[in-house]
Amino acid sequence: MLAAILSRLLRMVVVMFGISVITFLIFFATPSSDPAARIAGKNAAQETIEAVRKDFGLDRPLYVQYGLMMQRLFISQDLTSFANRGQKIIPTVMAAAPATLSLVSGAAVLWMLGGILTGITAAAFRGRWPDKILMGLSMMAVAMPVFWVGEMVNLVTQNRLHDTWAFSWVPALGYTPFSQDPGLWFRSMVFPWLTLAFLYIGLYGRMLRTGIIETYQEDFIRTARAKGLTGRKVLLKHATRSAIIPIVIMFGMDFGVLVGGAAVLTEVVFGINGVGRLTYQALKVLDLPMIMATVLYASFFVVIANAVVDLLCLLIDPRMRRA
Amino acid sequence: MCETRSLMTRLRGHILCGAAALALGTAFQPAFADDGHYGGTLKLLGVSSEGTLDPQINYTARYWPLFIWTHDGLMAFKKVNGPESAEVVPDLAEDMPVLSNDGKTYTFKLRQGIKFSNGKDLTVDDVVASFQRIFKISSPTSGSFYNGIVGADKCLAEAATCTLEGGIVADAATNTITINLVAPDAEFLYKLAVPHASIVPADTVMKDAGNEPIPGTGSYMFESYDPNASLIMVRNPHFQEWSKEAQPKGYVDRIEYTFGGTEEAAVNAILNGQADWMYEPVPTDRLAELSVSNPDQLRVSPLVAWWYAPMNVNIAPFNSLEARQALNYAVDRDALVSIFGGPALATPVCTILPPDMPGHVDRCDYTADPGELWSAPDMDKALALVEASGTKGQKVTVVTDDSVTSRGVGTYLQTVLSDLGYDATVQSISGDIQFTYIQNTNNNVQISVTQWYQDYPAPSNFLNVLFGCDSFTPGSDSSVNMSGICDKGLDDRMKAAMVLGSTDPEAALKEWGDIDYDMMKLAPAVPMFTPKDVDLISTRVGNYEFTSQFHWLVGTAWVQ
Numbered sequence: 001m002l003a004a005i006l007s008r009l010l011r012m013v014v015v016m017f018g019i020s021v022i023t024f025l026i027f028f029a030t031p032s033s034d035p036a037a038r039i040a041g042k043n044a045a046q047e048t049i050e051a052v053r054k055d056f057g058l059d060r061p062l063y064v065q066y067g068l069m070m071q072r073l074f075i076s077q078d079l080t081s082f083a084n085r086g087q088k089i090i091p092t093v094m095a096a097a098p099a100t101l102s103l104v105s106g107a108a109v110l111w112m113l114g115g116i117l118t119g120i121t122a123a124a125f126r127g128r129w130p131d132k133i134l135m136g137l138s139m140m141a142v143a144m145p146v147f148w149v150g151e152m153v154n155l156v157t158q159n160r161l162h163d164t165w166a167f168s169w170v171p172a173l174g175y176t177p178f179s180q181d182p183g184l185w186f187r188s189m190v191f192p193w194l195t196l197a198f199l200y201i202g203l204y205g206r207m208l209r210t211g212i213i214e215t216y217q218e219d220f221i222r223t224a225r226a227k228g229l230t231g232r233k234v235l236l237k238h239a240t241r242s243a244i245i246p247i248v249i250m251f252g253m254d255f256g257v258l259v260g261g262a263a264v265l266t267e268v269v270f271g272i273n274g275v276g277r278l279t280y281q282a283l284k285v286l287d288l289p290m291i292m293a294t295v296l297y298a299s300f301f302v303v304i305a306n307a308v309v310d311l312l313c314l315l316i317d318p319r320m321r322r323a
Numbered sequence: 324m325c326e327t328r329s330l331m332t333r334l335r336g337h338i339l340c341g342a343a344a345l346a347l348g349t350a351f352q353p354a355f356a357d358d359g360h361y362g363g364t365l366k367l368l369g370v371s372s373e374g375t376l377d378p379q380i381n382y383t384a385r386y387w388p389l390f391i392w393t394h395d396g397l398m399a400f401k402k403v404n405g406p407e408s409a410e411v412v413p414d415l416a417e418d419m420p421v422l423s424n425d426g427k428t429y430t431f432k433l434r435q436g437i438k439f440s441n442g443k444d445l446t447v448d449d450v451v452a453s454f455q456r457i458f459k460i461s462s463p464t465s466g467s468f469y470n471g472i473v474g475a476d477k478c479l480a481e482a483a484t485c486t487l488e489g490g491i492v493a494d495a496a497t498n499t500i501t502i503n504l505v506a507p508d509a510e511f512l513y514k515l516a517v518p519h520a521s522i523v524p525a526d527t528v529m530k531d532a533g534n535e536p537i538p539g540t541g542s543y544m545f546e547s548y549d550p551n552a553s554l555i556m557v558r559n560p561h562f563q564e565w566s567k568e569a570q571p572k573g574y575v576d577r578i579e580y581t582f583g584g585t586e587e588a589a590v591n592a593i594l595n596g597q598a599d600w601m602y603e604p605v606p607t608d609r610l611a612e613l614s615v616s617n618p619d620q621l622r623v624s625p626l627v628a629w630w631y632a633p634m635n636v637n638i639a640p641f642n643s644l645e646a647r648q649a650l651n652y653a654v655d656r657d658a659l660v661s662i663f664g665g666p667a668l669a670t671p672v673c674t675i676l677p678p679d680m681p682g683h684v685d686r687c688d689y690t691a692d693p694g695e696l697w698s699a700p701d702m703d704k705a706l707a708l709v710e711a712s713g714t715k716g717q718k719v720t721v722v723t724d725d726s727v728t729s730r731g732v733g734t735y736l737q738t739v740l741s742d743l744g745y746d747a748t749v750q751s752i753s754g755d756i757q758f759t760y761i762q763n764t765n766n767n768v769q770i771s772v773t774q775w776y777q778d779y780p781a782p783s784n785f786l787n788v789l790f791g792c793d794s795f796t797p798g799s800d801s802s803v804n805m806s807g808i809c810d811k812g813l814d815d816r817m818k819a820a821m822v823l824g825s826t827d828p829e830a831a832l833k834e835w836g837d838i839d840y841d842m843m844k845l846a847p848a849v850p851m852f853t854p855k856d857v858d859l860i861s862t863r864v865g866n867y868e869f870t871s872q873f874h875w876l877v878g879t880a881w882v883q
Contacts, residue, residue, distance in 0.1 A: 086533010
C-alpha cells in the first residue's frame, strides 16, 4: 500500500515538473512576451526597461529564472504577479479556490444525481417514450455550449423576466462567500449550478444508459435473472453497479479538471471570480507567475482526483481488487 | 462629400449646444440645491482589473480617472465638463509657477494646511521625494516625460541613488519648490498634472506599492484593493476643498468598483439598477437596442484619439512611398466608420492630429477631391501608384488584435489591399500581445491596426511619440513608432516645435499643423477615424461630466 502511495506521489511530482517546464518554455517562446517591456509600461524608455529587467532578474539565464520562480512559488511562497505587481500569487489562488469549489461541487451533486437518474430511467424504459424523451433532452444538453446556455439563463433571469415574481429573487451576478451570507451564497449559485450541471447530466445519462444496456447482455445478469431476482433488483444492484464504473472514472477526471479551472466559461458568464477566470485573465495578460501557479494547481487536482477515483473503483467493483 | 461635411458640422453643433446648455444649467442652479446630492455609493463595473494601485506606475485608462480623485500633483487638469478640462490649473501649488532662466526654471509655492489621507501634513520634502520616487521605481514615463529635469540622466542610469540634485530644489522656509529643466519644455505643466507626478508622502516605499494603497491628498482614498474582486474608494477624512477646479469635494461617499463577469452582464446590471457604470465599451450589438430602449442612459462624448494603420517603412512593400500613399488613397474611411458603429460613434480622419487636438488643421490630400476633409476614396490614383511602385502582387499581412472591431477593420483593409493587387491576409492575435507584437521589428509586421489616446493635450503626444526617431528602437517590445519612420528633417522640426512652444505657443501649434501635413506626405500610416466614447449609466446617476483627458469625472457625479 505504502509503495503504491509513494509511486503515485512520485508520478505526480514528475507530471507537475514536466508541466511547469513546458509552461515556462512556451511563455518565453511566445513572440513579444518580454515581461520587462510589459512591466515597464507603454512607451517606456529603453533605460527604464533595462532597469526593470535587472530588478526582476529577467536578465539571468532561463534555468536560473525557472529555479527562482519555483523557489518563490513553493518554498518562500512570496511569488508576485507580473501584471498586478504586489499581488501575491498563492493567497490569490487560495482566495479564488472556494468560489470554484462551490460552483463545481454543487454542480457535481446535481449532475451525478441527474445523470444517474436519467441513465437508469432511460435504460429501464428502453425503447419506450420516457427513454426517447430523456435521450432527446440529453442530446440537446450535450450539444448546447455552456457559455451560450449561461447567457440565455442570464437573459431570462437578469434581463427579460428579472422584475417578475419568477426571478426577482435572483441576486446580481457575482459570488458571495458562504461564510458571509449562506442564503445569498445559495441563491447566487442556483443558476450557475444548473447551467454547469446541464451538460454533464446529458453526457452521464447517455453513458450510463448505454452501459446498463450492454451489461444486460452479460452472463452474470442472466444468472441473476435465473435465480429469480426481481427486475428492479437486477437493474439497480447488478447492472447499474457494474455499469457505473466508467461513469465514476469519468467523474473523477471531470471534477478534477473543473476544480482546476476548466469551469472558466461558467465562471465568466456568471461573474464568479474563481480559478478558471484567474487562469484566463493571467493568460490574457501573459502573467507568467499566475499562469504557472494556476496550471500547477489544476494539474495537482487532476492527479489527486484520479487517485481518489481509483480507490472508489476498488470499493465499487470487487473484481478490481484482485487485479 | 457634402454629406460628410454637413454631418460633421451637425455633430459638432450638437456637442457645442449640449455643452452650452449644460453650462447654463449649472450656472443658474442655486448653490444650496447641490447639498442634497452628497452621499450614497457609486457602483462601477469592470470585466477585469488592471494592475498596480501605485499612481506613479499604473499607466492605464482604467485607473487614471480614479487617481485624479485620490492624489494630486503640483498642477491638475481642470475637473470640469467639456473642452475647458484640457486646461491645467494649480493644484497643490498655490499659483501658476513663476518661470525664469529662459523657461528652464519653474518656481512653485506649495499650498499650506493640506494633509494626506493618513493625517500627515504635506511638506516640500514630500514633493522632492515624490519626484525622486518616479525614477527610483522606474515609472514607465520616467524616461519620456521627466527626463528633462536636471539630474534625470543620472537617475535613469542608476535609479537606486537618485537625488535629482540641482533638478528639484526645496526651500522649507519659504515653502517653495524650484524645478530646473535641461531645456525649455512647453508641455512640462501637463506632465506635472498626470498621475505619474502625484505627490505622495516622503516615507512611501521606494518600490511598486502594488495592491497597498498609497496615501494621497485627494477628495477620496483607496480603502481596499483585490485585483480579483474589487476596488473600494471612500472619502479622505482629512480632505478640505482648496480649489473646486483642481480637486472638488466629490458627491458620493463611497465608490465600489467590482471586477468580473462579461460586458453583456454589465449592461444588464446597469439596466437593472444593480450598478451605475461600466468601464468596457458597450457591446456594439447591444448599442442599437439601447439607443432605442434607453437613450437617456447613453452618453456620447468626443475623444482625442485615433484608429490608424501604421505601415512599416523599412520592409516591403511599404518601404515604397507610392505603396503607402496608394493605400491612403484607397481606404474608404466611411466604410471603416460603419464598421466601428456608424457616424454617431466615429468621424473619418485624414490627419495624424485628431480634430480636438490643439494644432489640428483640416487638410486632406488622400481623397477624391483634395481639400479640407476626407470625402471619398480615389481608387484610380491608388491603382496607378501601386503600378508605379512596382510592389503589385507582393504578400501583405495585416496584424489586428482579436476584438470584433479590430478584426473587422483588418478584414476591410485586406479587401482594399487585394483590390490594389496585393496578396493580402489578416492575422489576428490576442489584444494584450498585439500591442507589443506590432512594435517589435523582429516580428516583421508590415501593417497593423491599432489606436492611440492622448496622455495630455499636446500635439507632440501624437506626432513626436508615434513618428519621432526617439520612439524607434529596433528589436524592442517598446518601440511605439511602429512605422519605424525616422525622417531627420521632420524630427528636427518636431524638436524645434517643442522648444518653440515654451516661448510662442501659437506659432508652435501652427508649426505642428504643418508637421502633421508634411508627415502625412510621407504616409507612415493610414489615419482611419476618431472614435467617440459611449458610456452607459444607470438612471440614478446625475451630473454626468466628461473630460477628454480623464473621461468621465466620477467624483462630480451624484447618485441621489
